[in-house]
Amino acid sequence: MKSDSILEQIGNTPLIRSRALVHKPGVELWFKLEGHNPGGSVKDRPAYNMIKSALERGEIDENSKLIEATSGNTGIALAMIAGLFHLNLELVMPENSTEERILTMRAFGAKLTLTPAEHGIEGSRDYAEDKVKNEGYIMLNQFGNPDNWKAHYKTTGPEIWKDTEGKITHFVSSMGTTGTIMGTSTFLKEKDHRIQIVGVQPTDDSRIPGIRKWPKAYLPAIFNPSKVDQVIEVSELEAAETARRLAAEEGVFSGMSSGGAVTAALKLIDTLEKGVVVVIICDRGDRYLSSDLFRNE
Numbered sequence: 001m002k003s004d005s006i007l008e009q010i011g012n013t014p015l016i017r018s019r020a021l022v023h024k025p026g027v028e029l030w031f032k033l034e035g036h037n038p039g040g041s042v043k044d045r046p047a048y049n050m051i052k053s054a055l056e057r058g059e060i061d062e063n064s065k066l067i068e069a070t071s072g073n074t075g076i077a078l079a080m081i082a083g084l085f086h087l088n089l090e091l092v093m094p095e096n097s098t099e100e101r102i103l104t105m106r107a108f109g110a111k112l113t114l115t116p117a118e119h120g121i122e123g124s125r126d127y128a129e130d131k132v133k134n135e136g137y138i139m140l141n142q143f144g145n146p147d148n149w150k151a152h153y154k155t156t157g158p159e160i161w162k163d164t165e166g167k168i169t170h171f172v173s174s175m176g177t178t179g180t181i182m183g184t185s186t187f188l189k190e191k192d193h194r195i196q197i198v199g200v201q202p203t204d205d206s207r208i209p210g211i212r213k214w215p216k217a218y219l220p221a222i223f224n225p226s227k228v229d230q231v232i233e234v235s236e237l238e239a240a241e242t243a244r245r246l247a248a249e250e251g252v253f254s255g256m257s258s259g260g261a262v263t264a265a266l267k268l269i270d271t272l273e274k275g276v277v278v279v280i281i282c283d284r285g286d287r288y289l290s291s292d293l294f295r296n297e
Helices: 044-056 073-084 099-107 117-135 146-163 179-191 236-250 256-269
Strands: 015-017 027-033 065-069 088-094 111-115 170-174 196-202 230-234 275-281
Touching (some): 027 146, 065 073, 073 088, 088 117, 099 111, 111 117, 146 179, 230 256, 236 256
Parallel strands (some): 027 275, 088 111, 170 196, 170 275
């Protein structure tokens, strides 16, 4: 497909039917492959919408000092898009993030600050907020910026509705910033209020990159619980095992949060007699090769 800019390649990602994991008459499972975005994840959508909208409103320009805390994919997307608009961007993330993520952000030209691993993404958010309060930085604030979820209202939701010919009955998404599930839910519910929206969270003893059960003080401001019909919890072990099954059995190479989302979708399908279930595969597995995710020996 010919485009004037790589930004035109964001969205319109493939929707692929599962052929190996589900063999239940009357139930279909479809994977929305967000790793096909140019930055390699679903986060290209909100990153572009947040930057573009802020530029259009005159809230930022080439002289602005931008900062954002990220667990990985949003940072990569912001780094790619900020570079295209010649914006100054500092990204903040925990020091135990995978090497692939760190190097990719730097490759796109962003400054990267690593915060102590024991403080998690909450520590990165605290660092960024301190820079905003005391040093004149501007935060796009993926956790509280409506342009995050509106990106999915404008793109992800309509694509799924169109590609399923309006037959979708259930939408399953991991919950991190919650932008994907908030925006997609808003659009799909407007089309058919009967569509069930299923969020995915980790069990209390699990750490799954990209999926969070936020402490109350850090709950994303854009999250509206009324837009989620059901929450399914998955364990770290389940998420990893399903990510490996996706690669080996479906040819879908993704990260652990996608494995968690598909685990939840499979648990959901166990309760269904019929339905068309769409699950977000949020990124590509090559971002996790330096981790233990695909080390099976």
